[in-house]
Amino acid sequence: MITAKNITGLILAGGRAQRMGGIDKGLIPFHQKPLIESTISRLRPQVGSILINANRNITKYAVYSYPVILDETPDFSGPLAGFSVGLKACKTIPTNHTL
Template sequence: MKAPLGVILAGGQATRMGGGDKGLLPLGDSLIIEHVVERLTPQVEEIALNANGDPERFEFLGLPVLPDSVGGFVGPLGGVLAGLDWAAERGATHIVTAAADTPYFPGDLVPALLAAAEAQGHPIALARTENGRHPTFGLWPVDLRDDLRAALLGGMRKVVLWTDSHGTAYADFPSGRFDPFFNVNTPEDLAAARGILEDS
């Protein structure tokens, strides 16, 4: 199978960081979202960014910016749907999503998700560690986009409720020194992320 397209989910409201875009916070010599782009780029065919509001704030990345296609703040599934619609226009069969505030996710995320979906015989694959499921890191087939749109319009908001209704494969990743899907939600998390970078 051809490499899937990548979609970075940056649509969160960042309430615990006082609002604004967590991905635009500095981490080392760059921004958190630049770390995400750098990790995802070699694993996918091309990348888009799901974000709402003024797209110009992400112009420096040189990526297409996809707003949610379902009104209201519907959470990560809205970003998944926007990515699936974009992928359908490009003739792709799958996307892989990554969160914009998770700078240290695995460099083998995409091949591991693809392998899990094939081995376990499910259309959707999510990342998992000993800390639980990480539903913003997943493999999503374009064929399910109309089903997802209907679910969102019907009030579905929880990622795992929708994925479980279709069968979900899991790609398991070791945590090691820290969970690779550690994300920046609070100022304390940002300090921890900077500490990880300094120690690496």
């Protein structure tokens, strides 16, 4: 069985937010706090570690004390670019599991 400590959660916050007028979605207020805070609080009990993929406002995301990783390409390649760097930065490896 895979336990929570063997799972890394990846928050994708690296987009340009073109449909949101360029406002960084993770920093938009949701219930009087930035959306990323709600995401972290829901994700934290389910995983052993968290990574944040962001390409803007790096210092604002770094305040949450989780590693902030940037896409390898500077052209905002989309969510697959975030998944790619997330997989490379992931340190958790499930052991003794069956598919």
